[in-house]
Amino acid sequence: xxxxxxxxxxxxxxxxxxxxxxxxxxxxxxxxxxxxxxxxxxxxxxxxxxxxxxxxxxxxxxxxxxxxxxxxxxxxxxx
Numbered sequence: 001x002x003x004x005x006x007x008x009x010x011x012x013x014x015x016x017x018x019x020x021x022x023x024x025x026x027x028x029x030x031x032x033x034x035x036x037x038x039x040x041x042x043x044x045x046x047x048x049x050x051x052x053x054x055x056x057x058x059x060x061x062x063x064x065x066x067x068x069x070x071x072x073x074x075x076x077x078x079x
Contacts, residue, residue, distance in 0.1 A: 002034040014043035022052040029055060033062035041066045 001009055013035070016028040029047055032040045044066065047059035 001031050010037060010040065014040055017043045017047055022050070022055055025050060025055045026052070026058055029058045029062050033058070033065050036065065038066045 001013060013028055013032055016024060017032075019025055019028070025047060029044055032044055041063065044059050044062045047055055048063065050056050050059065
C-alpha cells in the first residue's frame, strides 16, 4: 500500500484511520508515514487523540514526516 499510487488506495488508507481496531489504525498510520503523501495529513491528525498510546505516538511521527514533505514541496514550487 505504501507504493501504490492509485487514488482508491489513498482513499482506503484515509478511511482505515477510522477503524475500530487499534492494530489496524497503527498499521495504517505507519503505512501513511512511509507513503509520504501529505494529502493524508488530515486523516492522520485525529489519531493524535487516539485512545491507544502507540497509535498516538506513531501519528505524531507521521504528522512530522508528512509536514516536512509538504513544506519541502512548497519551497520547491516557489523557486
